[in-house]
Amino acid sequence: MEKHVVVILPHPDDESFGAAGSISHFRSQGIPVTYLCGTLGQMGRNMGSPTFANRETLPLIRKQELKNACKVLDMDLKMLGYRDKTIEFEDQMEIAQHLKGILEEIKPSLVITHYPNYAVHPDHNALGAAAIKAVELMDERPTVWAQAFARGFKKELGEPDVINDVSAYFEKKMDAILCHDSQAGGIIGPLKNYKELGEEVLQEAKERFGTEEFFTWQFSV
Structure with a gap:
């Protein structure tokens, strides 16, 4: 059993779409989980139609979500305090040292992050690389x-070695995703009203969100 789990991802909603089921499983076992969120997602594209936010108000909305x-x-x-869409331009070692200091305080047994170069968004790749570097620098x-989740990643990386069936936590995961209302609506579409959908559509949603896959990072030394 894990001692403490730390999730390191760059944006509000990354945790819900990517790992909410696994997080819920850990919490059901009484294992503490801490989310180190990189940014406030202030450069998110979804401002609504009609517009519900601007560049000044969006970060406040996303922080509350x-x-x-x-x-x-x-x-x-x-909150780590970095700016959305700029993590790739930060000094990776400085971020790694920042994360290392936090991790050494928490002393987690497991860190969840993005796989560098295979996580689509530059912020995902950059913070994932810094998180892995932070752990590499640790004595324990x-x-x-x-x-x-980049297109075709399994052809290059093979099959993930951690495949979590989180279907038991489907509703918890959906509820977490739906907290991010400013962004989630455009991503999940009609699933926003998942409780009102027919059984067939609900089953498709469970298949879509019912598994979370990860690679266990192999350090060279």
């Missing part, structure tokens, strides 16, 4: 689960 999601998932939240390294 993130707090709501973390409440649903019953996990602690720590936690296990790292890295999540990849």
Whole structure:
């Protein structure tokens, strides 16, 4: 059983779409989970139609949505304070040292992050690389689960070695995703009203969100 799990991802909603089921499973076992969220997602594209936000108000909205999601998932939240869409331009070692200091305080047994170069968004790739570097620098390294979802990643990386069936936590995951209302509506479409859908559509949704896959990162030394 894990001692403490730390999730390191760059945006509000990354935790809900990518790992909410696994987080819920850990919490059901009484294992503490802490989310180190990189940014406030202030450069998110969805401003609504009609417009509900602007560049000044969107980060406030997304921060509250993130707090709501973390409440649903019953996990602690720590904001890292980086700016959306700029992590790739930050000094990777500085971010790694920042993360290392936090990890050494928490002493997690497991870190969940993005797989560098296989996580689509530059922020995903950059923060994932910094998180892995942070763990590499530690004297006592936690296990790292890295999540990849770039098109065709399995052809290059093979099959993930951690495949979590989180279908038992489907509703919890959906509730967390729906906390991110400003962004999630455009991503999940009609599933926003998943409780009102027919059984066939609901089953498709469970298949879509019912598995979370990760690679266990292999350090060279």
